[in-house]
Amino acid sequence: MSGSNAPLEARLRRILDERYHHRHPFNVRLHGGRCTKDEVRRWIRNRYYYQTRIPLKDGLILTKSEDREFRHGWIRRIYDHDGDDARAGGLELWLRLAEAAGLERAEVASLRNVLPGVKRACDAYVEFVASHDLLASVASSLTELSAGPFLGERAEAFRKHYGWIDEAGLAYFLSRTSQAPRDAAEGLAYVLAHAKTPADQERCTAALERKCEILWALLGGVEWGGRTPRLAPSALLRDEGAEAVVVLPERAVRISASGREILAACDGTRSVEAVAAALRARHPEGESVERDSYDFVERMEGLGVLRLEELGK
């Protein structure tokens, strides 16, 4: 079957070669042992949100197929992630990775520290599958073609460079190195068999490109959490009671009392994540302190009030 559709397979593989997130600077640093402990933890904490979206995405794909055989095969992916009575699934294994890296299971599972760019990217994947047909949805899953070898490399890199993470924590990567190639082969066979017209093939390559963009953006969202926000050099901060006004060239922005508190923590010594942690320390009972902090920093960056610098650059 794939013989008749070899040009499509070649195109799909070329897209992965050029755009899969193995080329993203963060992954290059992660595998090269150049990430700090904080960065590895941030990546683990945030990437968990992606893991939680996978069963939802696969559930959506199931609803698109009239074919019992297809559903029977695809539903296995949900068990792979959610686990069953006999074995722990990908979600559980990821939480064990988080624990092995020194993170609190409950904190990671709460998703309260998920960075906004990461959340947007992962939600965009679910949204993509929700709004596309079965063929495009399956095509978007073909990043699995690159995942197998990539995850083997990742397990090696963690052993070599991040020895402070217990070997038991690496079970996720090891389980996926066998699952991903099987999933990928099935997905690829489906796409090659069903993408018959040039228009179908275009939709498949576009879907895979979109998925690569999403994975890429996810890592951008992780990097963002490590940047250091500070008041833009051109900004003038004026307090007005508990509130404030930030004046910029040709723009003024009103800051609420709670925003003022976050702004005070953006003093150029803390990462975005550390700003949220500082706010959490002051408001241990607050409902959405981290998310509010992230959203505020993101909004202020967009308005030019805050400038985010990269640590160590």
Add this chain to the structure above:
Amino acid sequence: MTEKERPVRDGEGEARAESRVWNLVAELTYRCPLRCPYCSNPVALRDFPETLAAADWARVFREAAALGAVHVGLTGGEPTTRRDLAEIVQSAAEAGLYTHLVTAGLPIDAAGLRALQAAGLRSVQVSVQDAEAAPSDAIAGTACFERKLAFAREVRGLGLPLTLNVVLHRRNLGRVRELIALARALDADRLELANTQYQGWALANRAALLPAREQLDAAAKIVAEERARAPRPELLFVLPDYFRDRPKPCMGGWARTHLVVTPDGRALPCHGAGELPLEFWNVHEKSLAECWRDAPGMNAFRGEGWMQEPCRSCPERARDFGGCRCQAFALAGDAAATDPACALSPRHALVSDAHGEPRSETWRYRAPA
């Protein structure tokens, strides 16, 4: 947490009743070495002598800050024709205002700019008229393009934020891509691609300036492409009211957030309001607070009580405030009318008919002050 962070400039989300001077526009002079045919100076300059001295401006700045102002645009005319500009900048900075200079880039030079920075200047807007010397100078009515660029480089060289401003019309809309490239080359923070507003001199020269819709659509497409290409500079491009079927939310509402003080001391809600048959007061005679709060002209169009139909019952009135009072007066002869730029206005033909009028290849330069 509340969602109060937003640009004041847009006047969005503010309670309609709120009236606070956020931004003071200090028109320091009507003199200008340029003669652009879309100049927003009053058409009859001779009636308005320049009478506010630096000490008067210092008082205006203090009083504006007390009214809530956080920002002052030092403009004109050409503000750098004033020899006491550094003194004026210093008093604005001392009043706690964010000092923003709006200049053509001449006659000021590098030394003058350094003096202004030392006096507390925080940011600069420089205008060009086109992306190249010949057409830019043709609009300015004087050879000045290269000097403007040199000045813009000085601004960035001193680490000051730079806005590049270009007024767009049918003769330069085709060069938006080049203008963006120029702004990038100058390392500008913002590029204001400001479509001509057809008032004052620009209304008199409308036949020479009004573009075709296709020109605007093409320019908008280029702006969108360039925005996606790089985050800098920030690109401002708003379709002009003549092409939108809805009026602009002029000044964020009449006498609501912006206060203009003219070279002769009149306190106005916008730079064009002096042409309306309204009574405004003068800072030579009254405090700025009185001029702002109590002058009959200031209160003429505050809130919504003045509105006629179709504005009075329009769900969009809170967003666009009925449009521009000066345009309503200039075109419809009634400052309380719905802005004719609005397709809902019974006099919308005053604007829509302009698109079919013959264009002109010549214009009348602004007369020297």
